[in-house]
Amino acid sequence: MANFQYIALDAKGEQTTGVVQANSDAEAVQALRGQGLYPTQVVQEGKGSLAKTPGKKGKKKTKSKGKGKGKLGGKVKPKILMIFTRQLATLIDSGLPLLRGLNVLSKQEPNPVLKATISNIAESVQGGSTFSESLGQHPKMFNKLYVNMVKAGELGGVLEIVLTRLAEYQEKAHKLKGKIVSAMVYPLIVMFIAVAIMSFLMLFIVPKFRAMFQDMGDSQLPLISRVVFGFSDWMLARPLLLPNSVWILFIAVGSWMAFGAWTRTAKGRNVVDSLKLKIPIFGDIQRKSAIARFTRTLGTLVTSGVPILQALNITRDTAGNVVVAQAIDKVHDAVKEGESIVSPMTGSGIFPNLVVSMVDVGEETGQLPEMLLKIADVYDDEVDGAVTALTSILEPIMIVILALVVGAIVFALFLPLIKVIQEMQGG
DSSP states (O other): OEEEEEEEEETTTOEEEEEESSHHHHHHHHHHHTTEEEEEEEEEETTTOOOOOOTTTTTTTOOOOOOOOOOOOOOOOOHHHHHHHHHHHHHHTTTTOOHHHHHHHHOOOOOOHHHHHHHHHHHHHTTTOHHHHHHOOOOTTOOOHHHHHHHHHHHHHHHHHHHHHHHHHHHHHHHHHHHHHHHHHHHHHHHHHHHHHHHHIIIIIIHHHHHTTTSSSSSOOHHHHHHHHHHHHHHHHHHHHHHHHHHHHHHHHHHHHHHHHHHHHHHHHHHHHHHHHHSSTHHHHHHHHHHHHHHHHHHHHHHHOOOHHHHHHHHHHHHSSSHHHHHHHHHHHHHHTTTOOOHHHHHSSOHHHHHHHHHHHHHTTOOOHHHHHHHHHHHHHHHHHHHHHHHHHHHHHHHHHHHOOOOOOHHHHHHHHHHHHHHHHOO
16 A cells, blocks of 8 residues: 545645645545545655645644735636646546635635635625526626536536646646747847847947057047947937937837837738738747647537537637637537538648548547547647747857847957957067
8 A cells, every 4th residue: 555645625624734645646636535634635655746735734733814905807827727727627526516615715815806706706606696696796707618528517517627727728838838938038148148238339338349449540540440330330329309219219119119009900910810820930839739729628618518610619719819719600600500620721721631531530540539639639749849940050050140230349349459460569
């Protein structure tokens, strides 16, 4: 028998930790339930550690503090919502009633916004509303996907299973998003550093060297030095009260704000989302991530008992890309007319032949939800591999670009000095 560390709640909602001996996780959970405890975490010693929870130290029982105040129904980070979903699924699976589970999580939740929202949901459930109806009152925190999956779980009597699926979906979606962000942000950070270093050199260092070589005529300076000194003089010039460098900053910020406002329009969003899928290298990653998100969302919804048409509507609203959403809308219209989803997927130009073939097989065998989730897993792995390869390629390229920019400026500064030293030695 092995030792299992656990965190559990007793009948009064008090939290306790300890160690229990059992042959498996399931036996450990059963043993704790036999002691009147509701386990929230069970981990075998040597194979992991218990997640930290507020106010927990060793085996000491702790009572949760009173309800905190927060902005009701506001947004929280996806990771915080994911942890809440996972904890609620564990409590319900352990045999704790829904209302009791909500009250327990409300007491121990450190995030004030989520704490206030859980308390409000618990009050709504206590007043006679269903859990899905209560979640629907907070659309900023719980989107249509979340609410409809919970509703399907309530109707099917498998709420704890649906919440577990939701938590797994959120974990994989969060992981995929993190990979995409890391791939896109790295080159932007390096470019920002390159521009910042170049601006510092041009505004503060180059003028001092310019003064040193003022006695030398421009004709005697090397070409690269003349270019660097000329650009520095232009950045420091004040044709309109402020230096040109400040005007460049104003224009850059203004252009970025104008671009942001344009992308929020229907036409702008359509153009930008279309370009995202066509950009070399990055476009392929965006396309694969969009396919993974579509198939995982649709597969999770259908597996949980949400009707296919309603699932397609939710998937369209959570696609994250207008072009992909339009393709999903065509699929929805085709299914509504009684057709297969394969034909509109083929004509959209978004989904590769592999995806269409696997969906076709899933429809024919009656295992469409399982096939969609398999496709999502495949494309998650492909995105992971593509991001890893892209990052490994970008790192040396960006370092070389940064070295070339700084090296060219330094070379332009010291080349005249070397020329002066050579002339002095020759004299």
